[in-house]
Amino acid sequence: MRTAKWYMCVFLVAFLYFYVMLIKQVRGAEVPPRPLLPAEGRQAPAYEPPQFDPQFQDGETDSVGFSYHNYDQMTAYMRKVAAERPDITALYSIGTSVQGRELWVLVVSASPYEHMIGKPNVKYVGNIHGNEAIGREVLIHLIEVSCRSGSLPPYTAMRTAKWYMCVFLVAFLYFYVMLIKQVRGAEVPPRPLLPAEGRQAPAYEPPQFDPQFQDGETDSVGFSYHNYDQLTAYMRKVAAERPDITALYSIGTSVQGRELWVLVVSASPYEHMIGKPNVKYVGNIHGNEAIGREVLIHLIEYLTTRYNTDPYVRWLLDNTRVHIMPSMNPDGFEVSREGSCQGGQGRFNSNGFDLNRNFPDYFKTNNKKSQVETEAIKEWLNKIQFVLSAQLHGGALVASYPFDNTPNADDGNSVRDSPVPQRTGRAWYDPLVQPVWNALGEPIRVIRQFRTTESRSPDDDTLRHLAKVYSYNHGQMYKGEPCANKGLGAERFPDGITNGAKWYPLTGGMGDYNYVWHGCMELTLELSCCKYPEARQLRSFWRDNRKALVKLLGEAHRGVRGYVVDINNNPIEGAGLKVKGRNIGFQTTQHGEFWRILRPGNYVMEVFAEGYYPREQAFSVSEERPTEISILLERVPEVNRHDFTPPPLAPPPPTAAPSGLSGLWTRLTGGFQSLFG
Ligand SMILES: [Zn+2]
Structure with a gap:
């Protein structure tokens, strides 16, 4: 570089350093907003012991x-x-x-x-x-x-009334602080302004996209099932032992009050680093499908114990924020029975609802009453933009991808769920319904094969690729062998993958919801023919799944990523993006970031934001590393607004979008008409 540039560069680095120091100083002094206490007014907690100056004790x-x-x-x-x-x-x-x-x-x-x-x-x-x-x-x-x-110092005995008051205040403050943490958890630092060359994410280390996976044992965590208390203790222990690469949080509680734990595993566990993609695994959405829950616990152990020694794990955690939720239905798991391969005891949440039929649906109206577990997930997805995800199930061995529902066929939901009452009393459920379920399994499967059709999404190529990454890194899945049971798993799946609706259509699934409303590619992974096998088989299930679980996460780095900015290099939040020819949109984050997983090839990105001229930008995607692009939007001058015809608006979705996201639909052209063509 010429000397003048060096000086400029040194000056900028020094300036940024002091700027960041200043922000840290200021942020360090931040305090939570003052809580509003009950009707008596604002009060600091009373002093206990009551006298001002208790005796000092040596x-x-x-x-x-x-x-x-x-x-x-x-x-x-x-x-x-x-x-x-x-x-x-x-x-x-x-x-x-x-x-x-x-x-x-x-x-x-x-x-x-x-x-x-x-x-x-x-x-x-x-x-x-x-x-x-x-x-x-x-x-x-x-x-x-x-x-x-x-x-x-010993405290003098408090009077009973004061104790109650004290306990109430502590509990109130505790929940208030938890609430603040929940909200603040979504906060991210302001996007740093980088020097003149442009905005860049840190270079990948190691430089190649796909370093070799290394096998590793996780015996330390034990091959037995973890109930809620054991799971909680394990998550807490890991978070306490590895605060450098993990952070534990809860997105809410189940109907019966159990925490919906999530462990972030990443080199930046507490903060979203600009440009670094968020990915997630959600296990045990059906409480009696237990393998997903356990392999996620082993995945946590694998990632946290190998970060310092395994180049792949280090690369993954340095460049990705991995959110792992072993159980979305902890209430259901507690009433499920080890060794129970089929049937539905524990499948539902404790109100008797199937959580994977409980989300807003793009194709059909979903009238099921939304459950607290579902609401917690929706709130979570509003806070964090996930790029890639999988939900883990049991009862079959296949990687299934969106769409799970279809506009073309009858609602297969009724077929699948007909033997099971919506609300079940656990005491009588099993003996009465289990034989019916088993007896109907085979005829249902035969009938269904004649009436399901593929429901292809605009990203079918990407999703098929992701499903194959899982099945071919799995010990068995790629073979596509049918399960020996009489349920839906008794089907042969070429390559071990299937389109969700082709297998069986369902309304209100979490996969379509992630994909349509939040731009997140979500797979439905069926990991075991037996839903809740005996614990002695856990080791072989972990061995079959560990490479696939780790490799799939790396796919978040395939495709295109970047920022949408204005001419002053300020990020544009909520800009609508669409890969040309793929009629499904996604949005930038508050920092103007976006990610989209794509196969190698040439593409055009269409970008729209209110008050800006729309823009198309060509780019190509390679096999080796993600393509990074920065898309600059130019403001429409006030005086020219009447000359400028905005792009045609997309039709509203058939079911109401979650509040706060409806803008997504009005910002995009195209829309979903082509899906029905
Ligand atoms: Zn399931």
């Missing part, structure tokens, strides 16, 4: 030792305390010294991670003059006596 701190702590020893001590007492401590660093040592701070408080409204902050700073050592050591002993000696 306490020994021999455990920390009476010797000086050098930097490494002090660091180790601070980390140990923070790990042992996360309930009352939080460790952070405000920066580094000239020689790069951290300027450690330990918060010691009943609310270490958050500023509670009304609670004052105080601080001690030791060792400002490096050779004045007593302050450094007495502060370490102060930490020890506060956190680890177990001699906290």
Whole structure:
């Protein structure tokens, strides 16, 4: 580079560095909005014990030792305390010294991670003059006596009424904070402005698209089924042990109040990095289909234990945010029975609804009452734009892809579900209905084969490819062998894949909903002929699925990605995009990002945004790496608006779009007419 460019570059990097530091400083000072308390008005929690100045009690701190702590020893001590007492401590660093040592701070408080409204902050700073050592050591002993000696001052007994009040306030604040976390969880940092050459995502490392998969064992997690408590404990343990690459959150609760846990596994677990695609796996949507739930637990173990040693896993987690939900129907799982291969006990949520028939449907009106689990998923998809996804089932061995429903045939839903009452009492369900279910399975399958037709989506080539990535990396699936059972799995599937509606059409499925309303390519993976096989078979199921599970996630990096920006390089949120010739749209995120999985070839992207001239941009996709494009839209000047004819609007979808997304439909041309042609 010429000298002038170097100076410019150094200046920009320095500017960005200080800018980011400034943002961090400011953000660090942010506090949650002040909660509105009940009718009495705004109150800080009452002081307990009631007197202002409880008696100080002496306490020994021999455990920390009476010797000086050098930097490494002090660091180790601070980390140990923070790990042992996360309930009352939080460790952070405000920066580094000239020689790069951290300027450690330990918060010691009943609310270490958050500023509670009304609670004052105080601080001690030791060792400002490096050779004045007593302050450094007495502060370490102060930490020890506060956190680890177990001699906290005794509280005087509170009166009962105050206890209730206190418990209520704590519970209220807890849920309020959880709510804020839910909402804030979707927040992402503002998009950084990069130097003049243009906006670029970091280069892929390793550079090749598809490094080799390496087998790995996950015995540490055990090959037995995990019930809700065991699953919760496992997810919490992983999140606590690997905060660098995991983050645990819940998208809501089931009807019976169980958390719908999701573990993010990624090199940036807590934040969406601009340009990095989000992908997800959802297991156990039918509570009695248990293999998906367990292989996802093993997938978590596989990814988290191999990040530091396996180049493929490192590449995947460095460049992708993987969200794993082992169970979408935890209530159903709790009443399901190990060894029960067919039938429906535990399939439904605890209100008796089939969650994979509970979503808005593009082709047919879905009148089923929306369930809390379904609402949680819809809210989740509104917050995070997923690029690629799969839902995991049992009862067959096949990778199925959208569309799952069709405008052409009768609703196959009634055929499949007819032997099962919508609401079931668990006590009498099995003995009465199970034989009917089994007896009807074969005739239903035979009848159905004559009446189902393929329901091809505009991205049929992409979806078939994704389904084959799964089936051919699976130990058995690609063979397409029929299951020995008499249900829907007793069919031969060429390549181990099928169009969903060709297999059997269903209304209200989660797959079509992801694809049509959220631009997310979702597969329905049927992983086992037996829905809930005995635990001794779990190891072989994991071995059959592990490579396929890992390889499918990498497909999020195939195709095209980029940004839609205005002439000032500002991102345009909610711009509508469509690959020309494929009449289905998707939208940019709030940072102007988009992703679309495509097979190698030449394409044209059509882009529309309100107030801008529409734009078409040609691009090509290669096998080796994703194509990155930046699409610049030019504003329509106010004075010329009357000269400009906006593109024809798409027809509204046949069923109501979820609120907040209806704009998608008005922004796109084309639409779905061609689907019916
Ligand atoms: Zn299922």
